[in-house]
Amino acid sequence: MATVKVTNLGETDYVIQTSTRMKGAFDGFAFLVTDSAGQPVAQPIPGLPLAHWIGSWNRLARFEGTERKIFLNYWFRPLTPGKYTVRGQYIPRTTDGNQTITWPPVSSEPVTFEVTLVGETKLDVRIERLTTQLEGGDPLAADFLGFTGDPYAIA
Numbered sequence: 001m002a003t004v005k006v007t008n009l010g011e012t013d014y015v016i017q018t019s020t021r022m023k024g025a026f027d028g029f030a031f032l033v034t035d036s037a038g039q040p041v042a043q044p045i046p047g048l049p050l051a052h053w054i055g056s057w058n059r060l061a062r063f064e065g066t067e068r069k070i071f072l073n074y075w076f077r078p079l080t081p082g083k084y085t086v087r088g089q090y091i092p093r094t095t096d097g098n099q100t101i102t103w104p105p106v107s108s109e110p111v112t113f114e115v116t117l118v119g120e121t122k123l124d125v126r127i128e129r130l131t132t133q134l135e136g137g138d139p140l141a142a143d144f145l146g147f148t149g150d151p152y153a154i155a
Contacts, residue, residue, distance in 0.1 A: 002088060004029055007065035015094045019055035023074040026055060028091040031075050036083045041076050078149030079115045086111050127153045
């Protein structure tokens with residue numbers, strides 16, 4: 001999970017686009033993950049058409065900020081064990097009321113992380129807990145079942 005923060009350090013108000021899409025791409029966020037050899041990890045083909053989200057423009061006053069948590073699992077399939085590096089990017093988009101204005105991208109510093117195997121017992125417990133949550137009406141549990149990468153959980 002990445003926490004992305006946008007803070008208006010300018011002299012005037014900044015209008016930021018926000019949406020309900022879990023991936024955050026329509027809000028201007030992007031992520032690049034590379035493996036230990038520096039090779040980019042492929043991104044899956046998007047699943048939902050563009051029409052399945054709600055968006056709006058929000059005004060940030062000077063020094064005001066907003067933050068959002070984004071799961072990298074929405075950007076990449078479950079990663080195999082190993083070391084990876086992620087770099088976030090924000091493509092500032094604003095509006096003057098008549099048209100959308102796109103600015104040059106802003107990139108984060110790289111962050112290295114490691115994916116390790118989860119024991120079978122721990123994975124089974126996680127799948128059982130998430131299945132119970134899904135049956136109880138938690139729609140996010142379906143996403144987390146998919147994030148496990150386990151064929152049984154995905155089904």
